[in-house]
Amino acid sequence: MPVRGTTLSSWKEEEEMETQDHIRFVHSKRRDACARLERQRLKLNGEPFSVLKSLTWLDVSRNTLKSAKLGTQPQLPNLVTLVLSGNEISVLQKNDFSFLSNSSAFRVLILSSLSLKKVENGCFQAIARLSDLVLDYSKISFQFTTSLCEELAGTALRNLSLKNTQQVSLSNTTFQGLDETNITVLDLSSNTMTKIANGTFQWFPRLESLSLEHNSLRHLTKDTFLGLGNLRQLNLQKALIKSHTSSLPIIDDLSFHHLVQLEHLCMANTAFREITEHIFSGLLHLKTLDLSWSITGLKTVTNTTFASLQDSLHLQTLNLTAMGINKLAPGAFSSLGNLITLLLGHNFINQQLKGDELEGLSNIKEIDMSINQQSISLTNTSFIHVPTLRTLKLARALKGTLDMEPSPFTPLVNLTFLDLSNNNIANINAGLLKGLYHLKVLKMQHNNLARLWKTANPGGPVFFLKDATKLSILDLDYNGLDEIPLNALRGFFELYELSLRGNLLDQLHASVFDDLQSLKYLHLQKNLITSVQRVTFGAPLSNLTELYMDRNPFDCTCESILWFSEWLNSTNASIPGFPQSYICNTPNAYFNRSVMDFDPLSCKDMTPFKALYILSSTAVLMLLFTAFLVHFQGWRIQFFWSIMVNRMLGSLNDESITEGRYAYDAYIIHSTEDKPWVERSLLPLEDEKVNFFLEYRDAIPGFSQLDTIVENMGKSRKIIFVITEMLLKDPWCRRFKAHHALHQVMEDNRDSLILIFLQDVTDYNLNHSLHLRRGMLKPRCVLYWPLHRERIPAFHQKLRSALASTNRVN
Structure with missing residues (x-):
């Protein structure tokens, strides 16, 4: 209502100004990305979007707009997506999208939930770069669809969605205007369509995906899909249905023969009269065929049922779930030699599998026969023709016994996943999983295995898991187990998840879980466990990620629960249901209270x-x-x-170093490359009245090198070798110097020779080159040049001590 004192016209002007201000405010917040202005009662005045230079996404749906024209001047240069759904637009006029003429990035136009009646010539000319057009849930007539397709000619359109647009029937001229486009995706789902004329899709030579799901088609002929030679995906889910008053729809032979590139065909929940001899002929590149939950039903699968797929050499997945199958004849799938996945769940197969039913499936990896009303019985040869099988699902499918030799699963040497759950299995032997050395997942929940693991069982416990030590996941829920034999889980070093919920477990052997050191998930809820002690649970809980042990009657005493209580309060593992579902049953002081309330200090x-x-x-x-x-x-x-x-023993007395017949304290032998180190690290010691002989410095000119070496070695108290790899390669050192030094060692003592290692040289190389070993010398005569500068004084002190040691034989 207008405010008192104002006119109706002025009130409307104020409302329009407020609307424009709201637009500017919202856009200023989202200037760089998107603007969502649905249900804002917009009244456009001027050019409200002209300032949004960086906007890429604009939603003005459900605003009672009468026209798609949001401006008169080119604007929104970076807009990619425009949403106009739910407005009151009935006509697409020629200049409606002229404001996007400079929007080089524009690609997506959404016109859903409109009542469109007319499209004018050239209305898409300004947005010829359009690639995605969505008209879902719009009310459009057959004539409008034809005109729309003509106007889209020449655009860059690739995806067209006409979902639930009341397209009851299609003629061979409906999409004629689209023959000049590059459409790859077409959605015609949920249109209650009853008829598609032959040649309707001849205008889509580049179409790759077609959806016709949720329609009411009555008949597919051999020319229904004419022209779709490039189609990759066809969705016919619930596309053919049967009403109470109509007969079953018909699919003629060769109905799909034009689809030579088709890879995925979905016919789930589809009703049709029968699978004829040539119904799937021509699908040369088919990879996936889904016939699940079909109203038709197959009853018996014979060796001719899928003969039309014998040329589909790329078929990998066949889904026959809930097809009403009650029997598999010998060679039922013999024409599908390249099949990898076969889904037969939710059927009524009632027979003994002898093995020839699966003959020909030479590359099969997965078979699912689960939920078959427990009417399949197995023999020793049931899977003899499918040794490549890796996944086998038989949940709620089996009857009879599995106590047979050899086991039905022995041929499946590559099996990694086996589901035997919900089969009331009670009789098996220790060889059930013999040969299944690659088995990773075993599901046996909801069976009756209690007797097999009882100590009192005649013949002792049955260790049926002994050959499957590579298991990662083991599910034994709800089997009535009240004990676990000591060696039942021995050797399961790779077990990742163990589930034993819903059993009757109470007292467990101290080391029953000791090998489960890789366990991450442990399910023990709904048992009768009263005591959780380190000796039993220390190993499995050491690296656990999640523990489920709720709804057990815990005995909250020091002997039973102390360690578990401390573990719960310190672990980083996730414990769903803690503390509310971890309740003490005894003693009375803690009855019906959480384990968290237990006081560990009362035990110490x-x-x-x-x-x-x-x-x-x-x-x-x-x-x-x-x-x-x-x-x-x-x-x-x-x-x-x-x-x-040395000070206490007087070994640092300088006079004692030079006494006797020696002219030099040491004769230094080194390689030419080590000369800088000798001058830098050893010669400074001569300032302390230590006298070294260096051949290049002290030799008398004119004397032969051999005489110089012999004479001056004899005048030196010690002989120092500066050991490096280069010294070991020196021919003079190897042939003469080392030999003469050894001669002096034998004359004097082991102390007359000092080795200084600048590099790490092995004893083998040292002996091979110089005939020296570290063991020949006393430890004080073997020195190592330190890597750290602060340790050099200690090295010099050790060298002084070695030089000061006597050469006299004790």
Whole structure:
């Protein structure tokens, strides 16, 4: 209602101004991405969108707009998607989209839920780059559809959606205007369509995906799909249906023979009279065929039922779920040699599988026969012709016994997934899974295996899992198990998930789960477990990700629950239902209370342990301190110890170093490449009255090299080898110097020779080149050049000690 004191016209002007302000506000918030203005009662005045230079997505649906024209001037240069759904637009006028003439990025136009009656010539000329057009749930006539297709000629259209647009029938001229486009996707679903004329799709030579689901087609002929030679996907789910007053729809032979490139054909929930001899002929590239939940029903699958697919050499998946099948004849799938997946679940197969029913499936990987009303019985040869099988699903499908030798599953050497759940299995033997060394998943829930694992079972427990130690997932829910034999789960080092919910487990052996160190998921809910102790559950709970142990009658006493209580409060594992579903049953003090309420301190008298704790902690800390001190500062301690000992023994007396017949303290042997190191690291010691002989420095000119070596080695108290890889390759050192040095060692003592290692040289190479070994010398005469600068003084001190040692034989 207008406000008192204002006129009706002025009130309307104010409302329009408020609307324009709202548009500007919303756009200013979303200027770089998108604008959603549905249900805003927009009244466009001027050019409200002209400032949105970066807008890519604009939704003005359900605003009672009368026209698709949102401006008079070119604007929105980066717009990609425009949504005009649910407005009151009935005519697409010539200049409606002229405001997008400069929008080079524009691709998607959504005109859903409109009542369109007319399209003017040239209305799409300004948006010729259009690639996606959606008219879902719009009310359009047969004539409008024809005119629309003519106007779309010359556009870049690739995807056209006409879902639920009341297209009751299609003629061979309906889409004639689209022959000049590159449409690859066409959606005609949910149109209650009853008839498609021959040649209707001849205008779509590039179409790759066609959806006709949820229609009411009565007849498919051999020319219904004429022209669709490039089609890859065809969806006919619920496209042919039977009413109470009509007969079954008909699919003629060769109805699909034009679809030479078709890869996926979906006919789920489709009614048709029968599968004829040539119904699928021509589908040379078919990969997937879905006939599930068909009203037709097959009853018996014979060796001719799918003979029309014998040329479909690429067929990999055949879905026959809920097809009313009650029998598989010998060679039923013999024409499908390349099939990988065969789905036969939710049928009524009632027979004994002898093996020839699956003959010819030489490449099969998965067979699903689950939920067949427990009417299939197996023999020793049931799967003898499908050794390539990896997944076998037989849930709620079997009757009779599996206690036979050899097992029906023995031929399946490549099997990785086996589902035997909901079969009331009670009698099996230890060889059930013999040969299944690759089995990863075993589902046996909802059977009757309690007797097999009882200690009192005649002949002892049946270890039917012993050959499947590579299992990752094992499901034994609801089997009435009240005990687990000690070795039942032995060797399952790769088990990832174990489910034992809904059984009657109570007392468990201490080491029954010891090998389950890779376990991540453990399901033990709804059992009779009262005690959770480390000796039993320590291994499986050590690396657990999720634990399900709720709804057990826990005994909340120190002996039964202390360790579990501490584990629950410290673990990082996920425990769904904790604490509300972890309830104590005994004793009375904790009855009907959460395990979380259990007080661990009530189990411990801390006084005797305090002194022990302090003593042990101190000892550990001292040990750690000593270890770190020796590791990081041991060389420094050794350095000062050496100085102290030498001073006490007087070995640092300079006069004792040069006494006797020796003119030099040491003769230094090194390679030419190590000369810089010798001058930098050893010669500075001569400042301390240590006298070295260096051949390149101290040799007398004119004397032969051999005489120089012999004479001056004899005048030296020690002989120093600077060991590097280059020294080992020196011919003079190998042939003469090392030989003469060894001669002096034999004359004097092991102390007369000093080895300084600049590189890590093995004893083998040292002996092979110089006939020397570390073991020939005393440890103080074998030195290593340190890598750390601060340890060089310690090295020099060790060298002084080695030089100062006597050569006299003790």
